[in-house]
Amino acid sequence: MKTKKIIIDPITRIEGHLRIEVEIDEDNIIREAWASGQLFRGIETILQGRDPRDAGLIAQRICGVCTNAHYRASISAVEEAYGIVIPPNAEIIRNLVTLSLFVQDHIVHYYHLHSLDYVDITSALGASCAKAQEEAHRYCASPYRNSVEHLENVQEKLTNYVKAGRLGLFANGYWGHEAYRLTPEQNLIQMNHYLEALTIQRDISKAIAIFAGKTPHPQNLVVGGVTSVAEILNPQRLNDFLFIIKEVREFISRAYIPDMVMMIDAYRESIHTGEGRASGNFMGCGGYRFSHGGTLFESGVIKGHNFDRIDPFDATKITEEASRSWYENDAPLSPYEGETTPFYTDLNDDGSLKTHGKYTWVKAPRYEGEVMEVGPLARMMIGYSKNSPAIVPYMEAFMKRSTMKLIDFSTTIGRNAARAVEAQLCCDYLFDMMSDLIENVKYFDETTWSKYVFESLPQSSQGAGIFEVPRGVLGHFVKIEGGKIANYQAVVPTTWNASPKDARNQRGAYEASLIGLRLADPTQPLEVLRTIHSFDPCLACAVHVIDATGKELARYKIATP
Amino acid sequence: MRIVIVGGGIAAVYLANALSIQPQWEVVIVSEEEFPPYDRIHLCGLVDHSKTLDAITLHLNPRVRVELNQKITAIDSTAKRVLSDHAAFHYDKLIIATGSNPKSLFDISHIDNAATFRSVHDCERIAKGMVDKNVVIVGAGPIALELLDTLMKNDAAKTITLIVRSDYLYSRELNPLSIALIRTIFESDPRITIDFNDAIVDRELLEGKIYRILTKKGRVIEDPFLIFGVGIDPNIAFARETLACDKGVLVNAFMQTSDENIYCVGEAAQLREGGFIAGRVKECTMQAHVAIAHLLGKEPQFKPAVTMDGLKVGSFLFADLTAPDFNPKDPHNETILLSHADRIDQYIVNNDRLKRFIGINTNTNLLKLKSLMEQDDPIDVGYFYSNRVMSENGRLVCSCEGVHEQELVKIIREHGVTSFAELEPFSTAGRTCGRCKHDVCALIAATPIDPKEALERKRAQEASAKEGKLAMVRERIAKYNRIHPQNQLSGENLQEALDSFEMRHEFNRWISMVTASMHLHPDYEEVVKEGVTNLNKIPIIWLELSDCSGNSEAFIKTSHPTVDDLILKYLSLDYHELLMAGSGDQSETALDAILHNDHGAYILIVEGAVPLGLEGKFLRIGAKGETGLALLERVASGAAAVIALGSCAYDGGVVAAAPNPTGAVGVAQALHRTDIINLPGCPTNPINVVGTLLHYIMFEEFPKLDEKNRPQWAYSFRIHDNCERRGHYDMEEFVREWGDEGAKKGWCLFQMGCKGPYANLNCSLVKFNEGTSWPVQVGHGCFGCGEGKIAFDHYANNRPLEEKSDEN
Incomplete structure (x- = not known):
């Protein structure tokens, strides 16, 4: 050969x-x-x-x-x-920051790092904005920023850009490649959200910065806890955090999830052929405790897509x-x-x-001795298979909406779908964790650091x-x-x-x-x-x-x- | 490099402050005193309680580590260590600035009521011990006279006797007329006796106290307090074994001792050629300056120069000017004396050249005399004589800087100066040794300023300054219009333009630029918007080398203008691995196209360090496996400008932290170039990236840079100075433990290891993530991430710097 x-x-x-x-x-x-x-x-x-x-x-x-x-x-x-052992408040703040990062990271990944593999920006220029508005309604009852005027603005912005002659980041893309499947209108919808997502990821970063000082490279952790004690005592800051997450949740449910379903529709064939499927070994360590018991993620090991048998995870x-x-x-x-x-x-x-x-x-x-795949896909697979109450409702809702089976997630498109579902549920659980924090502070637990004497710690x-x-x-x-x-x-x-x-x-x-x-x-x-x-x-x-x-x-x- | 300075006086502090500006140097002061370095010149103030120790404590850069109570006893030059009784300090370079020890005529260490006059302790002893005593001062020189003057102003002592071994005061060369005048002035106080040609021959002791002093001339002083002001010896006993010494430690013209790693400056040093030993602050700081320059690889040499000194006494004005080659024993010396009432000008001339001038209550133009000495010009006795009545400049106020009274009065009037601080831009008087600061302040207070005239003058000055600014703005706008013919800026509405275009307000300007709406007058907003929008796009290549993408990730969080506007409208981000659509061949073809088509026009932004180890193969990019270094060199060669973004690109950053496993360096070092624009930070605040780029878009030039090639508008702010918690620092309200009450109240984080005092950046002003917060706000503190790799080797911990250095 x-x-x-x-x-x-x-x-x-x-x-x-x-x-x-x-x-x-x-x-x-x-x-x-x-x-x-x-x-x-x-x-x-x-x-x-x-x-x-x-x-x-x-x-x-x-x-x-x-x-x-x-x-x-x-x-x-x-x-x-x-x-x-760090105090509960410190663990919550760490969780709030980490889970916000999940959401931020997943959104940036899908729109800015990945979508151009599926979205043909040049095709979006020829879309009818009126039709695009209608098309968006097929995937969501109230699509995110979907007025004809807004879509026209987006299209005009892109057209001016392309006309100006310098394509910058979009130069030498794979535009016109036969593997692009979306219609001009669908491309426009996704491009619209590509631009909106730039704002959203910036907003989540603000939420992270409330507790972590800045991002990238936050600066609020020390051995024993967190330093941002003044923030948890400031209702304004807590409120700012919640309002940002609320906005982000809107974006996820009205843009990210519908866009993902649109993508699945367009590339269903590749899902059926199992494009991008790896060995089927998945590993997760679980974590992110809820105050009422249980964890957000489940730990376990799946081998060869055998969802009936979950081995315990042992580091x-x-x-x-x-x-x-x-x-x-x-x-x-x-x-x-x-x-x-x-x-x-x-x-x-x-x-x-x-x-x-x-x-x-x-x-x-x-x-x-075996290769493992890790990530949102592994987490969703393990959580679903272990019947996690935190995961199953989200997965089932999405599977119903997209008519996907569990095995379908173990594909190129499916990995992205699992990531979108995860972003959605992380966003929701951020609210739960924030209420735990508020409860603690309300009952005078303001501790954010566990005291220790460094000199007397083991050498x-x-x-x-x-x-x-x-x-x-x-x-x-x-x-x-x-x-x-x-x-x-x-x-x-x-x-x-x-x-x-x-x-x-x-x-x-x-x-x-x-x-x-x-x-x-x-x-x-x-x-x-x-x-x-x-x-x-x-x-x-x-x-x-x-x-x-x-x-x-x-x-x-x-x-x- | 670690530089250890032994000593606790002005010279040590001058050295330490100057050296600590070099970020790569660790500076340690080792002092035998129990107090941080203070200004000995003002010790008199402690005796009469007109000053506190705090007031005379010298300002020291916080980066300098100070080790107190460490009397150095020996130098181990092979191991490069100095040793005290309790500790050893390693050095790479050692500077001895131990000054001198006061002499006493007999051992007074176990006598309660006797003292020398050199330290804070001495002052405390004198102030306490002299009350209702018969004070005896032994000595005739400047120290004794200044002390006498201080005690005279204070009524604590019962009587004061100055015992002088010979028959002169101040200096052997001083003429009898002046001596008599000084004596008369002092003895106008009935408590004071100046006793010439006398000496202590016996003292009677009881329980560690002298209760009676007997002198050669038969004077009996009961219940005395004895102070020796007889002179000083270089304080160098610890160095004698290791270094070549005579009276002081012998040094060459670079202030280097017999060991090339050891320098010696100030009163402890003796020039090998000529035997000169410094005695005045200005000489000591000049020597310190020479030593620093030599450490930096420069070679200015120390040469004794004409010295100008004044005696710091309130009762009369005293000025002394000495040529470096003045030899008091030279038989050809002649004295010319001009006197009038209580004014005496004494000129010592040798072969028609002026060698020394000592004036009491003089009005003579000392600068003119100084230049006579420096130029070695022949003298004109007629000038001296006519000068006698000239009093244009008045008395000498500041002997270090040679500033006279009338010159100061003129400055004060002209500029409407009302405080010492306001004087700074116009004169350095009172700022070198500080001895005359009080006089300068008194002069400011005493000089009446006509408010009307001052206002008019101020208005005129402002008007001319404004005219200057307007001219600059016009020039800028003209340049802008030349560059952007399609987007003309209006030359009207200059007042608003002023605020945003004036370079000194660059910070405000970029804040207003970068906040997009700019909060300016609407007319103006329109103009600038027009200007910035739809500009000819600047092609940008963004290379990621040995990095973590943190700066790219930060960049996409930019707002005002938002990243989408930035990418779609202003910049043509043609190559950026994290964001660009194409990969592999497609991305590399795009790169080649820019390099070819936009040669000399594109801006290169580099994120990440450059690994040089393994022939650069720790990083390879592209199908041909080009090394990071080769790619950088190739792309940088055709760039209009290269920006090193982030601390890794600046000097290797965290990647180059010890032990620097991949031999990583910054962009400037990798390319051997000095024109790289540095924007360090970890990551760099996108505001600083965008501001710098927008400046370039508008004017095709980069904003003004500092000595490390960083834009001044972003990097000329010390974090500590603009910190929201600074008030708590000043009040000494510190967080002592994470999450304590202080932490809840937002107190200062210095004790928790905040390195804000060592970091220059605008974080405290612009914050991160659209002004949401910054590390100090969330109670963690700064670790100087923008200072480059030093941050990761020394600052990235939650402890104050002192603790860290114990490990050395």
Whole structure:
């Protein structure tokens, strides 16, 4: 069989530096795929030897997109190591910020990072605004900002833009590609919301900033709790937060969810063919406690799409290996023991990946030796299968509206649908958590920090902060010796999804999801982008390394071919 | 680099403040005193309680760490450490500024009623001990005279006897006429006796107290309080073993000692060539300046210059001007004395050259005399004589800066100065050693200002300043109109234009710009809107290197103008990995097209550090596997301007934090360029990005930059100075524990490790996320994220800086 290799680098509209290489046959069907992280920074190395209390602010810089997630996980890992339990108010504030980030992140992902794979901006210019208004009503009784005048404005803005001759960000898109299915009117509706979503994501950021000072890179956490005590005592600030979330909820139910249903309608065929389906292994760690008991997310492990059997999640079964990654020591190790030193074997002379050897800075995490997919899809699958009262009503409502079955979510489009449902339910539960906070304050619980005397904390210990964050399961693992960080490791959602092959040649989730995909035009690999984007990659997070010996921190080797 | 300064006086503080401006230097002052450095010149004020210790405590940059109660006993130059009895301080560079020790004629350490006059403790002892005593001051020099003058103004002492070993006062060169005049002035106080040619020959002690003093000439003083003002010795015992010393520590013209890593300045230092030892504040600060310059790799040399000094006594005016080569023992010295009533001008001349001038109550133009000495011009005795009656400039008020009374009066009148602070823009008088600050203030208070005239003068000045501003605005508008022929700005309505175009108000201007509606007069709003909208779009390439996308994520949260307006109307964001539609080949073709078509016209914004380790291969972009560095070099070469956005692009930021695993550097360093515009922050507030870009759109030039190439309008504010919690700092109301009562009340976070005092940015003014909040508002405090990698190595913790440095 004659095959041909295609390199897509950079993958844009993601965080970080990702390359995808695929091998296609004569029918343009992908037979093999390699995902490669192309940047190494070594934040974990930088963390070594520092005061454990300082880890948060530096670990946070692992990523500017999931920024709060790393901040929290890092501080929680240190708290666990020291046995510090944070007060309920602190946990609520942390949850409010994290869940707001879920919503913000999901909206930005769908509209700004992903929708251009499906929405043809040039087609929207030819739409009839009157028809578009009608079309929107097919998916929602009161569509978001849907007057003809408004749509005309949007169209005019876009037309002027295109006429001006400089397409800027939209230059060299895949406009006119045969894989675009939406009608001109549908494209206009989605473009309308693309622009509105810019405002919405800005507003949610304001809500986050109320408790966290700013975003990206919030600054309100310390080991033992949160610093933003004055905010919870200020009814105006609490009110501001609620009103923003209320606005956002409107947007989600009147724009995001209907747009997603529209997308499902248009691409139903790809759902039926299972486009973008990976191994069917899903993992979730659960979390976000409700005051009345239970948690927002369920923990568990699903293998091979077997929704009837949910194994309990056990963090000690996580290993990482580096047989195909640019690090020394190929053997699988637990994150606490992670011992890896950069071992860069370079690219081929023509710049392509050495696909038979090591080919990425991303390591290969495995659960009981198996590849796992993490993220909103995994959470919705596990929550639904475990009959979670927090998840089931939302999933059922959406499944009914879109006539999707559970297995349909395990596709490129389905991943996005799961993300939209999650944004919707997170938004709702933010209100619950806020009322818990108000109740506490009302009954004079103003505590936001658990007191400890640092000098009397153990000199040696270890701890983990494991959380569901927008892209999946995030674990930060810290080992403390002599009062300093001896070892630090982050096992990040994108590390799971963007994982390379392992010693047993099991493909990572990105790689697996691409196999069997047919490209309409190999010079414009839009289908690859769609599937990869559906995971919401975040590469800055994924690439990391720790040198347990702590001695040779900047050692690297270049192997001779 | 860590610089340790040993000493606790003006020279040490001058050094520390100047050095602490360098962000990469850690500056530590080690002082044997128990108080933070203070101004010895004003010690007299403590004796008569006219001043408090706080008032004479010297201002010190908060970045400087001060170690008190650490008397240095030895230097270990091999290990680069200085040792006290309790601690060792590592240094990379050491500066000795220990000044001198006061001499006493016998050991007074166990005597209750005897003191020297050098420190706060001495002052306390004197103030307490002299009450109703017969005070005996031994000495004739400036210290003794100043002390005598202080005690004279205070009625605590019963009698005061100045015991002078020889027959002169102040200096051996002073003429007998002046000595007699000074003596008369002092002895006009019946309590005071000046006793020449005498000395203490015996003292009788009881229980650690002298109860009687006997002098050579048979004077018996009962129930005394004894003060030695006999002179000083360089305070360098600890350095003698390690460094070449004579009277002081020997230094070269760069103030470097025999060990190249150790400098010595001020009274402790002795020039190897010529043996000069500084005695005056101005000389000490000049030496400090030379040492700092040498540390910075420059080479100005210290040369003794003409010194101008005044005796700080209230009863008479005294000025002393000395040429550096004045040799009192030279037999060719001649004295010319001109006297009139209580005014005496003494000129010491050698071979027709003026070598010294000592004037009492003089009106002479000292600057003219100074330049005579400096130029080594021959003298004209006639000038001295005629000068005797000239009094245009009046007396010398500030000897450090050479400012005379009438010059000051003129300034005060002309500018309508009513306070010391208002004087600053016009004169530096009273600001070097501070000795004459009181006189300057008195002069300001005593100089009447005609309110009408002052107002008129002020109006005239304002009018001319306004004319200047208007001219600038006209020029700006003309330039704007040249650049944007299709979008002309109106030259009318200049008053409104003024507010927003005037460069000094750039901050306000960008706030008004960036808040889009601009809160301006409606006419003007229309004009600017027209101007900014539909401009010729500036192509922008945004490269993400070793980054976390935090700055991109922040950028899309910009408002006023909103990001959609910005992208669709103002900027042509042609390449931005996070946002652009195309990937792979498509994105790279787009990039190549911009590089080709817009060569020399596009702006390059770089987010992230540049990893240089592994030949740059820690980051590779594009199908050919180009390294981040190679891509940066390729794109930067054709850019009209390069903006390094965020702290990583500035100097490597968190990516370059120790141990810098990937050898990351900032954009300027990677490209070896000095014209990169830096917008550090983690992430940078989008207001600062957009403001800078809008300025460029409107005028095709970037706003004014500071020495680190950061736009002044955003980076010339110290966070601490504009902090909403500053009032609590000043009241010493601190949060002491997270979530405590202070935290609930919004008190100052300094004790919780807020680094606002060390950070220069406008966060406290513009805040984040549309002005919603900022780290101080949410009770966490600032960690100086905009200061680059130093923030991640030293500031990113919740502890005050002092604690951190214990680890060294």
